[in-house]
Amino acid sequence: MTDKNRSQWDLGRFIETLTYFEVIPFLNWVQELIQGRPKDNQNRPDGGRNMGxxxxxxxxxxxxxxxxxxxxxxxxxxxxxxxxxxxxxxxxxxxxxxxxxxxxxxxxxxxxxxxxxxxxxxxxxxxxxxxxxxxxxxxxxxxxxxxxxxxxxxxxxxxxxxxxxxxxxxxxxxxxxxxxEKLIFDFTNPSIELKNIWGAVDDVVMGGVSASNMQFVENTALFAGNVSTANSGGFASVRTKNFDPPFNLSDYEGVKLRVRGDGQRYKIFLRTETQWDGVGYGYSFDTVANTWIDIHVPFADLIPVFRAKTVKDAPPIDSSKVCSFQLMLSKFEYDNALNPKFSPGSFSLQVESIKAYGGAxxxxxxxxxxxxxxxxxxxxxxxxxxxxxxxxxxxxxxxxxxxxxxxxxxxxxxxxxxxxxxxxxxxxxxxxxxxxxxxxxxxxxxxxxxxxxxxxxxxxxxxxxxxxxxxxxxxxxxxxxxxxxxxxxxxxxx
Ligand SMILES: NC(=O)c1ccc[n+]([C@@H]2O[C@H](COP(=O)([O-])OP(=O)(O)OC[C@H]3O[C@@H](n4cnc5c(N)ncnc54)[C@H](OP(=O)(O)O)[C@@H]3O)[C@@H](O)[C@H]2O)c1
CATH class of the missing domain: 3.40.50.720 (NAD(P)-binding Rossmann-like Domain)
Structure with missing residues (x-):
């Protein structure tokens, strides 16, 4: 096991990531050839449906x-x-x-x-x-x-x-x-559909070698893996596929996460655009090692970000059309500032639920x-x-x-x-x-x-x-x- 091996960038994983999120149709297309055409929208979860x-x-x-x-x-x-x-x-x-x-x-x-x-x-x-x-x-x-x-x-x-x-x-x-409150994700009793919604987006998409995924254990979703800063990388994340139609959360003040982390600072991103590489609305939150806590993420405090840079002229988030969610551990905060509560290596963030809060x-x-x-x-x-x-x-x-x-x-x-x-x-x-x-x-x-x-x-x-x-x-x-x-x-x- 050498650094050379470890920093070898993995083209296969890169393609897998982009395929999972339908950025490139390659593997989906192969799958369709083998299994027949999937039903319309099979890959896109429905955010318009009432979850409860x-x-x-x-x-x-x-x-x-x-x-x-x-x-x-x-x-x-x-x-x-x-x-x-x-x-x-x-x-x-x-x-x-x-x-x-x-x-x-x-x-x-x-x-x-x-x-x-x-x-x-x-x-x-x-x-x-x-x-x-x-x-x-x-x-x-x-x-x-x-x-x-x-x-x-x-x-x-x-x-x-x-x-x-x-x-x-x-x-x-x-x-x-x-x-x-409105339940968005309940990981205490996850359906197969819910398990298929989340996929890894690690720094492999820009040359890095970090690796993470979302597992479903102990009635929670476990976002865990290894973040490496090799190859100028330094982030791991899991992201949902796009919801179609998106969630309309305009009657709520924000989203609330019930999490147990490892003491590091994580980020959540919400997106209102379906393209892969668009503006995400981010919020950083600190975890307390091994302790369950509620994190309130007010929509008003979300920061528009494009590739880790804040977007000064972006409008506030339109919470009536939230089409995807992402959880991230990154070496960076925003605009090249460093995450003060980050250490490379293995990490783990357990999530019990994500809800919208502050509704009537x-x-x-x-x-x-x-x-x-x-x-x-x-x-x-x-x-x-x-x-x-x-x-x-x-x-x-x-x-x-x-x-x-x-x-x-x-x-x-x-x-x-x-x-x-x-x-x-x-x-x-x-x-x-x-x-x-x-x-x-x-x-x-x-x-x-x-x-x-x-x-x-x-x-x-x-x-x-x-x-x-x-x-x-x-x-x-x-x-x-x-x-x-x-x-x-x-x-x-x-
Ligand atoms: N009839 C009227 O003119 C009138 C007027 C005003 C108000 N109401 C009220 O309006 C409501 C609806 O009336 P409805 O005519 O639609 O009623 P219904 O047709 O008589 O239906 C009663 C339902 O209650 C279920 N049920 C009874 N005991 C149960 C138990 N221990 N556990 C679980 N389920 C049980 C029955 O299940 P099973 O199929 O297993 O028996 C059935 O599904 C009722 O509260 C009624 O009193 C009626």
Whole structure:
């Protein structure tokens, strides 16, 4: 082993690097010849897609299956809590991650069910059916307006509407991420896709002999290798392929890394241009040897850099189109200044996650409850005018009373939430104007389609946070709804 050997520049690695990032098509082209043409975009990960998972409880039910469908249509990853997986597959198909769990059994609501969950939509309900029985497709129950003498079958309202909801809220409290953050890379449970996104870009691209890579060990991404200053080199890095479409992080203040390093100073670069050799927006951060720390990288503090030189006239980063990320250890800071916390040789930086931080707080737990939950036992209530569930609350095991207690557990949890209390649910097509109220006094009906749509809308509405409201449909069919306006008329819960 001689210095001569060590400093021998490696053309093969140089070509590999440029090929991985599609700068030159050489190896990709050979691969295509052997394996056939890859599907469009196979090589370009999608930054536009919502990275977090939406967890739907009650996904096989009338509202739940529509929430699943709408979530998939919007590009969310969906996980469904189901009790019978074959039945669930026949109702909601295969594009959903089906997990067998039961909200009345808290031990089933574990880290596998909750992994990567960004928001929970709960549409569960105790089973109610006509005393005379229902058809296999539950047509009598689903019509919602015609009256059949109802009864509870199976589990009790106390177990499902209260304990079950409370169990789900508790699991959410434990596992949901900060509401103001968006997960970009979660290395605790990396998919194959995620592992293929990162590739090495070492000083071999300019004649050096440093070598590094990204490995996935101990539920982290490990950026490690050897930096050599031979051949005027002195940096190692790992970079993502370009995301297409890019990440829109304009609602956030910056990105946050959870890292454990070796005491050296590293850099992160974000890019908004897809070309290989363009301006990168850089930020240096110091690590503490063997200690996990959070690094906040405010977009406002990113420095535009081109080949390690700062670009004085470059605009600030456009965080609405971040197309790649890069982590680097370099002998240099910027403009030929030396990195004061650098030593050549082996290095290691473990990364647990990269998130966007500083966003608005949005609802993370949507509970589909029911109009009428506060009416049983309310002084002055005229039961003859009330819907069956209010009139028959006692015969139905206190269904509404327990629903209210389930709501309370969510209101008290500290999770940003929205509680939707629909009037009688129908299987109609929906698309009607919506009437929102508070105080629990309205009567009427609403399509399950529209309730599912409300569930989807509130996930993006800061002013739907910590709000409980009733909803029914009006007469008019409408083409579009001003959701901001509807929610801006509502009061937040105390
Ligand atoms: N019907 C109405 O007119 C009306 C009016 C106002 C409000 N609501 C409320 O609106 C919500 C949605 O109603 P919907 O008609 O869509 O409900 P649904 O069709 O009866 O669906 C209930 C769902 O809950 C699931 N579930 C029940 N117990 C569970 C448990 N222990 N663990 C996990 N999942 C469980 C069921 O799963 P399985 O498939 O495994 O049984 C099913 O997917 C409910 O909260 C309901 O009370 C209804």
């Amino acid at each position: 998972v939406i967890l739907v409880a009650g996904a096989t039910g009338g509202v739940g299956k529509r929430v699943v469908r709408r979530s998939l249509e919007r590009g969310y990853k969906v996980r469904a809590i189901v009790r019978d997986i074959d039945r669930a597959r026949s109702i909601i198909g295969n594009d959903v991650d089906l997990v067998v769990a039961d909200i009345t059994k808290p031990e089933t609501l574990n880290s596998i069910v909750m992994a990567d969950v960004q928001a929970v939509i709960c549409c569960t309900a105790v089973r109610v059916q006509p005393v005379e029985g229902d058809t296999a497709d539950r047509a009598k129950y689903y019509q919602g307006v015609k009256f059949y003498q109802p009864e509870i079958v199976g589990d009790t309202p106390e177990n499902v509407e209260y304990q079950g909801v409370k169990n789900l809220v508790k699991a959410a409290t434990k596992y949901l991420p900060q509401a103001s 707080t949005l609802p993370q737990f949507v509970l589909v409850s029911s109009a009428g939950v506060t009416r049983p036992g309310r002084p002055g209530i005229n039961l003859d005018e009330e819907p069956p569930a209010v009139k028959l609350n006692d015969q139905l095991g206190g269904i509404l009373t327990w629903k209210l207690k389930g709501e309370d557990s969510l209101r008290e949890s500290g999770i940003p939430y929205t509680i939707i209390r629909p009037c009688a649910l129908t299987e109609e097509a929906g698309g009607k104007e919506l009437i929102f109220e508070q105080g629990d006094n309205i009567r009427g009906k609403i399509s399950r389609e529209d309730v599912a749509e409300i569930c989807m809308q509130v996930l993006k509405l800061a002013n739907a946070c910590n709000v409980t409201f009733e909803v029914k449909e009006g007469e008019k069919t409408v083409n579009s709804i001003d959701w901001q306006r509807l929610f801006s008329n509502l009061q937040r819960d105390k």
